[in-house]
Amino acid sequence: DAGVIQSPRHEVTEMGQEVTLRCKPISGHNSLFWYRQTMMRGLELLIYFNNNVPIDDSGMPEDRFSAKMPNASFSTLKIQPSEPRDSAVYFCASSTFVGTSGNLYEQYFGPGTRLTVT
Amino acid sequence: AQSVTQPDIHITVSEGASLELRCNYSYGATPYLFWYVQSPGQGLQLLLKYFSGDTLVQGIKGFEAEFKRSQSSFNLRKPSVHWSDAAEYFCAVGAWMDSSYKLIFGSGTRLLVRP
Numbered sequence A: 001d002a003g004v005i006q007s008p009r010h011e012v013t014e015m016g017q018e019v020t021l022r023c024k025p026i027s028g029h030n031s032l033f034w035y036r037q038t039m040m041r042g043l044e045l046l047i048y049f050n051n052n053v054p055i056d057d058s059g060m061p062e063d064r065f066s067a068k069m070p071n072a073s074f075s076t077l078k079i080q081p082s083e084p085r086d087s088a089v090y091f092c093a094s095s096t097f098v099g100t101s102g103n104l105y106e107q108y109f110g111p112g113t114r115l116t117v118t
Numbered sequence B: 001a002q003s004v005t006q007p008d009i010h011i012t013v014s015e016g017a018s019l020e021l022r023c024n025y026s027y028g029a030t031p032y033l034f035w036y037v038q039s040p041g042q043g044l045q046l047l048l049k050y051f052s053g054d055t056l057v058q059g060i061k062g063f064e065a066e067f068k069r070s071q072s073s074f075n076l077r078k079p080s081v082h083w084s085d086a087a088e089y090f091c092a093v094g095a096w097m098d099s100s101y102k103l104i105f106g107s108g109t110r111l112l113v114r115p
Helices: none
Strands: A005-007 A010-013 A019-024 A031-038 A042-050 A053-056 A065-071 A074-079 A088-095 A113-117 B003-005 B010-014 B019-021 B024-026 B032-038 B044-050 B056-058 B064-068 B073-078 B087-097 B100-105 B109-114
Touching: A005 A088, A010 A019, A019 A088, A019 A113, A031 A074, A042 A065, A042 A074, A042 B100, A053 A065, A053 B100, A074 A088, B003 B087, B003 B100, B010 B019, B019 B109, B024 B073, B032 B064, B032 B073, B044 B056, B044 B064, B044 B073, B073 B087
Parallel strands: A010 A113, B010 B109
Antiparallel strands: A005 A019, A019 A074, A031 A042, A031 A088, A042 A053, A065 A074, A088 A113, B003 B024, B019 B073, B032 B044, B032 B087, B056 B064, B064 B073, B087 B100, B087 B109
16 A cells, blocks of 8 residues: 555745645545644644545634545645745544544554745 | 643663653543654654553554553653664544544654664
């Protein structure tokens, strides 16, 4: 298995521009997570999907952030407009999840996208 | 509130020495516990996990961790550290919060290995 795939690996953009980060989860996994990692705040969960449906987006910092999962093999995280404080490493992770009373198995992380907003 | 504490920000050990990284959690129910490792510029890789059963769990790369309910701890150990173990280590607990299930991560411990 190729693992979780993220693109691009690095993104440098100017303030005000739209940024789209992409993620392909591991085949067969039905949960997908977007995290942000910064020195100041550590790892933060932004949003997660179960069976392509957003379950919890309470970690999304502002309306400038949006995430979609149109099918089981693809998700995007969009920032519009971007700001310098959005500079961080964004990770996507996937796992299996067996219903609301089931177990959440370990999450498998992608290599991350390092976003720099100037 | 659910939380994970890794009290050591940095730890330095000599190659070949033993290692113990501390992790304490706060969670009302039986926790699902994880240790992840992150090498520079890389994503997080799962080292080991505890769901139930034997409280001493073995992981990859020679790591092990022991779940101690009475101490709310899940410390990571390795008997002999290799230079390639230098990385950042994250403890995490799987917890139900606000009707959704999340992994709550500690702030991480950066391991430095002296030759």
